[in-house]
Amino acid sequence: MIIDNIEIEFVKIKLTRPYTIAYKTTSSINNIFIKIILNNGIVGLGSSNVSKYVVGLDTKQSYENAINFKNELIGKNISYFLHNIDIIEKEFNKDPGSKAAYNIALYDAFCKSLNISLGSFLGRIIPELPTSITVGIKDINETIEEINEYYSSGFRYIKIKLGDKINYDIERIIKINEKFGSKIKIRIDANQGWSVDNTIKFFNKIKDVELIEQPISVDDTNKLLDLPEKIKEIIALDESLVNYGNAIKYSQKNYGKIFNIKLMKCGGITSGRKIANIALLNNIDLMWGCNDESIISISAALNTALSFSNTKYLDLDGSLDLAKDLVSGGFNLKNGVMKPLNKPGLGVELI
Ligand SMILES: [Mg+2]
Structure with missing residues (x-):
């Protein structure tokens, strides 16, 4: 052909x-x-x-x-x-x-x-996983309102964007924990907005978050080496980890035990798999993230993610808020759990 x-x-x-x-x-x-x-x-x-x-x-x-x-x-x-x-x-x-x-x-x-499906070509070893869904920087009441909405739709993993002002960041999460307790799991994304001291301060006040993404600036990535080991267990590198070269560098020492791979940073399935394999060799867990993207590339990321045993976290909510898309299908999303469709290729259909 x-x-x-x-x-x-x-x-x-x-x-x-x-x-x-x-x-x-x-x-x-x-x-x-x-x-x-x-x-x-x-x-x-x-x-x-x-x-x-x-x-x-x-x-x-x-x-x-x-x-x-x-x-x-x-x-x-x-x-x-x-x-x-x-x-x-x-x-x-x-x-x-x-x-x-x-x-x-x-x-x-x-x-x-x-x-054949992309899942069978890549060799799917995880049938399905829950994804987090993201709440941007908002005031406390708006944040709680949005989490309530996601909770009613079945989502149990909520990613909260922080990095604006550390004391308010801490207050927001304390209030969310008071309101939802163990009903939801919280992931944090500070998008480079904190210092090393802020990160330690946050961790000491809030212990029950699942992970903290990119707390400090890309330019200061080396400073992650100074964080206590127990904090690094839940640090995910995002903006610092763009391509294969970064993955090689950040797997040589412990900068953080989670890599956030996005096909939109590294450039697709092949590059994503290269980074995932480096992480696997170095006992680094994987989070699979996204931009705001079509179901096409989200399905590609989902199938790639589910073919690696060190995949622990999905953050693939990027197609949910698009006002339109060129395709439908790709995966089922039920109660926040993503499962690829077993159809040829990506399993998407042009609308
Ligand atoms: Mg991020």
Whole structure:
């Protein structure tokens, strides 16, 4: 089966629930969609939405790079899977947006050409996992209201964005714990907003959080080495851990025992798996995160996550607040638990 045509779209999508984190407020996003069309009519789908703040280029630049490249893949045989993947890995070494969208579309097309699911191709070893759902920076009453809403929908893992003001951050979590107690598990994302001292202060006041993501600035990542070991057990590297090079560096010493892998940082399934394998070799647990993304790339992340034994945390709520998407399906979400559909490729359907 030959790659006959490639269609690439740039789509602006509104969010149904705009949100604020330590360094920005988001109300709409840009997404690239790539369709790899085979000569027998099979269509492989890929998508991406990168954060310039994290990876150094935005989705518009990725879109332009993807457009300029597409003729290079047309005419290739889809069966030469690893060869095609290698072409993308090399070409888009510095552009995780184009790399992720092409990479995911190649996986989808290849699996569909064999009539197997992505989960079976990658070797799923975890059937399903709960995802956290995120509450942005809000006042205490609004936070509790939003958690109540998620709790009623079945979610039990709540990620709270902090990093604004440490004392208020602590107060927010104390109030949430008073209100919900052990009914929910709390994950924290400070998005680089704290210092090492703030992190220790927070930990000493609030012991019952499941993990703390990226407490301090990327530029100060080395300072994580100074944290007490018991805190590092629950530190997840996010903005500090973008690509494979970072993964090699941060697995040599204990900067934090959790890696947050996002296909939108590293550039797709292949790069995500490389980081996951480095973590596995070094007894580092995995959290799989996302940007605001299509069901296409969320399903790709979910299937990759469930093929690693060190995957402990899913944070794949990124498609839930999109006002529109190009596809449906991919996974079932019931009471906050995500389970991929057993259909060919990503298991998504164009709407
Ligand atoms: Mg984060």
